Amino acid sequence: DQQVKQNSPSLSVQEGRISILNCDYTNSMFDYFLWYKKYPAEGPTFLISISSIKDKNEDGRFTVFLNKSAKHLSLHIVPSQPGDSAVYFCAVESNTGNQFYFGTGTSLTVIP
Amino acid sequence: DAGVIQSPRHEVTEMGQEVTLRCKPISGHDYLFWYRQTMMRGLELLIYFNNNVPIDDSGMPEDRFSAKMPNASFSTLKIQPSEPRDSAVYFCASSLASGPEQFFGPGTRLTVL
Numbered sequence: 001d002q003q004v005k006q007n008s009p010s011l012s013v014q015e016g017r018i019s020i021l022n023c024d025y026t027n028s029m030f031d032y033f034l035w036y037k038k039y040p041a042e043g044p045t046f047l048i049s050i051s052s053i054k055d056k057n058e059d060g061r062f063t064v065f066l067n068k069s070a071k072h073l074s075l076h077i078v079p080s081q082p083g084d085s086a087v088y089f090c091a092v093e094s095n096t097g098n099q100f101y102f103g104t105g106t107s108l109t110v111i112p
Numbered sequence: 113d114a115g116v117i118q119s120p121r122h123e124v125t126e127m128g129q130e131v132t133l134r135c136k137p138i139s140g141h142d143y144l145f146w147y148r149q150t151m152m153r154g155l156e157l158l159i160y161f162n163n164n165v166p167i168d169d170s171g172m173p174e175d176r177f178s179a180k181m182p183n184a185s186f187s188t189l190k191i192q193p194s195e196p197r198d199s200a201v202y203f204c205a206s207s208l209a210s211g212p213e214q215f216f217g218p219g220t221r222l223t224v225l
Contacts, residue, residue: 006154041218043203099168105155
């Protein structure tokens with residue numbers, strides 16, 4: 001059972017435009033929602049997070065939106081840059097402890 | 113500061129052999145996690161430790177998998193005997209108790225022939 005789903009395995013965007021990556025989750029008992037970025041041959045690195053009490057968190061070009069009623073999380077990158085090309089994983093943490101679930105990832109390609 | 117260190121980076125072995133993956137977490141981190149990444153299932157949490165104590169190993173796929181953390185600076189994930197379906201990238205991550213962010217190592221790419 002996938003607790004976290006990223007239904008788009010890949011996404012291509014022109015440089016300067018907005019990239020929108022989506023994530024759906026199944027359980028309401030999650031406390032934190034995170035996005036990680038992964039380059040080839042490296043481990044994932046933390047990008048941005050949002051707690052369940054908020055619906056938006058912004059950090060520079062990156063904004064995460066949380067829609068709890070729809071159990072939906074999205075990451076907006078604007079403007080997109082070629083260096084943003086990577087695989088993006090969304091992750092959730094349960095409120096019962098350190099239980100984390102990751103999605104299968106979305107490969108973003110930003111075309112110069 | 114060094115990040116999470118994993119060794120080896122690549123491991124190729126034959127079916128039936130024992131495989132040991134190693135991890136050194138970031139100094140001072142309370143939690144250590146082992147993950148497996150596959151194309152089909154993404155990143156799966158196998159087991160995690162808090163202050164060297166295994167807390168949840170419900171993600172360990174079979175009894176062939178075992179993990180230990182003898183001290184705060186070292187952990188191993190062992191597969192015995194290994195099978196071709198164990199081929200994947202295995203990540204170790206560590207974190208502080210105060211936040212949800214995890215710091216990942218570079219991973220070990222395991223190939224079982």
